[in-house]
Amino acid sequence: MRTKITTITDVAESQLCAGCGACGYLEPDGIEMVDDLYSGRRPVVSPGVDTAHLLESCPGVGLSRPDTGESGYIEELYHAWGPILTVYEGAASDEAVRFAGSSGGAATALGLHSFERDHAHGVLHIGARADVPWLNETVLSTRRDEMLERTGSRYAPASPCDRLDLIDEAPGPCVFIGKPCDVAALAKVRKRRPELDAKIAFTVAIFCAGTPNAAGTLALIEELGGDPAKPVGLRYRGNGWPGEATVTGSDGEIIGAMSYDESWGRVLQANRQWRCYVCMDHTGEYADISVGDPWYREIEEGDPGQSLVLARTPLGRKVIEQARRDGYLDIAETEAWKLPKSQPNLLADRGAVWGRMATTRLMGAATPRYENMPGFRYWIHELGFKAKAQAFYGTARRVFTKKLRKRHPVNPYRGGADPKA
Numbered sequence: 396m397r398t399k400i401t402t403i404t405d406v407a408e409s410q411l412c413a414g415c416g417a418c419g420y421l422e423p424d425g426i427e428m429v430d431d432l433y434s435g436r437r438p439v440v441s442p443g444v445d446t447a448h449l450l451e452s453c454p455g456v457g458l459s460r461p462d463t464g465e466s467g468y469i470e471e472l473y474h475a476w477g478p479i480l481t482v483y484e485g486a487a488s489d490e491a492v493r494f495a496g497s498s499g500g501a502a503t504a505l506g507l508h509s510f511e512r513d514h515a516h517g518v519l520h521i522g523a524r525a526d527v528p529w530l531n532e533t534v535l536s537t538r539r540d541e542m543l544e545r546t547g548s549r550y551a552p553a554s555p556c557d558r559l560d561l562i563d564e565a566p567g568p569c570v571f572i573g574k575p576c577d578v579a580a581l582a583k584v585r586k587r588r589p590e591l592d593a594k595i596a597f598t599v600a601i602f603c604a605g606t607p608n609a610a611g612t613l614a615l616i617e618e619l620g621g622d623p624a625k626p627v628g629l630r631y632r633g634n635g636w637p638g639e640a641t642v643t644g645s646d647g648e649i650i651g652a653m654s655y656d657e658s659w660g661r662v663l664q665a666n667r668q669w670r671c672y673v674c675m676d677h678t679g680e681y682a683d684i685s686v687g688d689p690w691y692r693e694i695e696e697g698d699p700g701q702s703l704v705l706a707r708t709p710l711g712r713k714v715i716e717q718a719r720r721d722g723y724l725d726i727a728e729t730e731a732w733k734l735p736k737s738q739p740n741l742l743a744d745r746g747a748v749w750g751r752m753a754t755t756r757l758m759g760a761a762t763p764r765y766e767n768m769p770g771f772r773y774w775i776h777e778l779g780f781k782a783k784a785q786a787f788y789g790t791a792r793r794v795f796t797k798k799l800r801k802r803h804p805v806n807p808y809r810g811g812a813d814p815k816a
């Protein structure tokens with residue numbers, strides 16, 4: 396019999412939680428967001444707290460493609476990638492931001508522009524946790540140095556919606572940067588919190604193939620010769636494109652480095668949380684602006700970085716154009732084909748998700764629900780026989796190895812920088 400999802404604890408224990416933190420924001424006295432080293436950022440619900448009403452704001456249980464009422468979307472992209480008005484390619488004009496950024500620093504440049512030249516107060520996003528740098532925390536950045544310090548993708552659990560209260564309390568509107576599931580959660584929360592809605596300047600989603608758990612990060616630090624117990628500076632990429640995973644010591648010296656391909660491909664991605672294997676939105680369909688890597692071409696040695704930037708709403712396009720006019724983005728409109736060519740894995744994954752969900756459903760494990768987010772077409776056209784078989788057999792195997800039919804109580808990590816203490 397399939398697991399019935401009626402509470403937030405059901406979502407977390409059935410491995411459907413994406414770790415966005417929205418439930419923690421909506422029920423701060425009854426839900427604590429914690430780090431579970433082997434799954435991700437997870438909600439722990441106090442006894443007796445009714446959470447059924449929070450499911451409507453939870454992206455873990457499912458998503459339906461946003462109906463913005465707009466027209467003019469790029470038709471050839473709409474079916475697979477959701478609403479997109481314009482595709483751009485470019486980078487932060489500021490060389491320091493471009494170099495530090497994950498791809499071309501576009502997300503950071505948009506955030507900087509919002510409070511340096513526009514009317515925003517700051518940017519709610521993610522940074523390394525001050526006391527345990529191999530974990531993440533949600534922060535409100537209002538200065539350039541803070542934005543620069545928090546550049547770069549962090550391939551580890553992060554729940555930016557858990558501190559939406561910082562936007563509630565801010566003296567002006569704020570920008571929100573997060574993964575697609577974080578932005579989808581915010582879109583749901585805004586519907587029930589009009590005061591919060593009025594204070595969101597705009598949203599930026601970074602493309603996301605999946606979040607590895609903290610155990611993946613600890614394995615990476617170990618391979619790089621670092622000691623997580625001592626203050627460890629950790630970057631997963633950036634400082635060049637795509638940049639390297641680096642561990643630095645307390646005085647900034649580099650202890651170890653590994654290429655992006657190896658750190659993501661060999662160490663981190665095997666530790667992705669289960670929810671990411673059945674994710675239908677890897678590019679931020681709910682955002683005003685989405686940013687990813689333009690992998691459609693070979694990266695030349697020394698390339699400081701470029702971003703593929705999607706304007707998904709008229710507001711997003713206005714923000715990008717204004718940032719370009721004000722000299723924050725060096726960016727130009729580009730052809731639509733560059734998106735699928737840049738992210739062929741994400742397109743194929745849409746088809747694989749259809750197969751994985753069919754398998755988990757058949758085997759009685761919990762699955763998310765999607766509306767107007769098609770997968771079957773990509774299952775037919777993007778996957779060969781081997782990939783289709785892999786989606787079925789790989790998932791059937793994971794139902795057992797990841798124990799998807801069983802409940803997994805959240806195991807909070809309450810320690811400090813030394814995970815062995």
Ligand SMILES: Cc1cc2nc3c(=O)[nH]c(=O)nc-3n(C[C@H](O)[C@H](O)[C@H](O)COP(=O)(O)OP(=O)(O)OC[C@H]3O[C@@H](n4cnc5c(N)ncnc54)[C@H](O)[C@@H]3O)c2cc1C
Pocket residue numbers: 495496497498499500501502503504520521522545546547548549550551552553554555572573574577601602603604605606607633686687688689702703738741
């Ligand atoms: C888990 C994960 C998976 C990814 N998968 C893909 C992919 O499949 N394809 C692809 O093209 N790119 C992927 N990326 C990289 C990212 O989408 C691109 O590099 C994007 O172009 C952003 O680059 P930027 O230079 O504009 O960002 P920057 O200017 O460097 O800014 C990055 C912003 O992202 C925020 N951030 C960092 N880590 C997280 C996190 N874990 N959760 C929420 N917010 C975070 C930071 O706070 C910062 O504001 C992934 C990133 C992550 C964290």
Ligand code: SF4
Pocket residue numbers: 403406407411412413414415416417418419436437438452453454455456580
């Ligand atoms: S996906 Fe977000 S809202 Fe849903 S249970 Fe997880 S943290 Fe809470």
Ligand code: SF4
Pocket residue numbers: 413574575576577603604605606670671672674675676677
């Ligand atoms: S793959 Fe999807 S569910 Fe997983 S972290 Fe990324 S956006 Fe969220």
